[in-house]
Amino acid sequence: MCVATVGFVSILGVSLLWLPEPRVVEPRVSEVNRPVTLLIWTHPFGHYSRPPDCFELYQIDQCTLTDDARAYPHADAVIVHHREVATGKADLPPEPRPRAQKWIWMNFESPTHTPRLGHFEDVFNLTMTYRTDSDIFVPYGYLFPRARRNKGAPNHFVHPLxxxxxxxLYRPRLVVWVVSNWSESHARVAFYYRLTRHIRVDVFGRAGRPDAKGQQRGAPGRKAGAIPVVLGPSRQNYERFLPPEAFIHVDDFPTVRGLARYLLMLRRNPSRMRRHLDWRGSYSMHQASFWAEHYCTACNAVMRNRGRTDVVQHLAGWFES
Structure with a gap:
């Protein structure tokens, strides 16, 4: 493993949210809720997974998940994953939709990898993304103090740090970047080139580069004890989600060379490195289960929004903001 993980990430890339209160799936009281049928319109990225049992996983009762399109006429809600309908691999559900049926827009990609948003204005009733202002908020994960019980999450989704x-702390590699989407137009790619003038950066992941090494995907740097190096949103934005010492922001340094010198110093100074890692002893991590947690959270939200029929307006402007 490496000492530091160069995240070069936007807020999406900070996949472990430090929240004042855990935003988790809460069980519903079945006596006051009639059953809900949720139709999975397409399996994300064409990868089939059996619809989960929400009661078994999260103690959510009266929730039926199905991917059988024949259930459309009587489904209370339909989850539509953006990628399939945006690329033409699937059509939207047919109109007119059944009375009071809700369409849920689900997307967990960054805005630069979310094409044709303008084609879906005034189509959906609810949004489900990693954004905290989504109608249905499902982060990639989040941190919570160990002293506080993570309600509603089974133990196999919780990882003490x-x-x-x-x-x-002494590791053969100092800095590594795990990247799946590579574009020469990305600011993070430009920063990578500037940083490698001063320090070696090992590249892993599905980046499509000729010299990318390995095919590791979604490396759990938080679980491995790496220190993220981040850019994009301000430090203040990141500190909404993470303890301030848990990451290194490129804006903390006047030059790229200054950042490289700091990272090299950490290798020589274990006590200084520990200042970026000691916070871990007080936290556990909840890691979202793709896609079971998303479907069950959506079903729970449909129960809470039975009478809601308004339409999501300005989808592109909101998501790209």
Missing amino acids: RVPTRSR
Whole structure:
């Protein structure tokens, strides 16, 4: 493993949210809710997964999930994953939709990888994304103090974080970037080129580069004890979600060379490195289960919004803001 993970990420890339209160799936009281049928219109990215049992996983009762299109006429809601309908691999559900049926727009990609948003204005009733202002908010994960119980989340979704021992701080690789989407027009790619003039950065992931090494995807740097190096949103924005010492922001340094010198210093100074890692001893991590948690959270939201029939307006302007 490496000492620092160069995230070069937007707020999407900070996949572990530090929230004042855990935003988790809460069980519903079945006696006061009639059953809900939720139709999965397409499986995200064409990867089939069996619809989960929401009661078994999250104690959500009276929720039926199905991917059988024949259920459309009587489904209370339909989840539509953006990628399939945007690329033409699937059509939107047929109109006119059944009375009071809700269409849910689901997307967990960044705005630069969310094409044709303008084609879906005034179509959906609810949004489900990693944005905190979504109608249905499902982060990639979040942190919570160990002293506080993570309500509604089974133990296999909760991972206590550990502070690496002194011997574990000495690692053969110092800086690594795990990247799946690579474009020469990206600011993070330009920053990568500037940083590699001063320090070696090992590149892993499905980046499509000829010299990309390995095919690791979604490397769990938070679980591994890496220190994220981030750019994009301001430090104040990141600190809404993470303890201030949990990451290194490129804006903390006047030059790229200054950042590189700081990272090299961390290798020589384990006590200074520990200042970026000691916070871990007080937190656990909830890691979202793709896509079971999303479907069950959506079903729960449909129960809470039975009478809502308004339409999402300005989808593109909102998501690209």
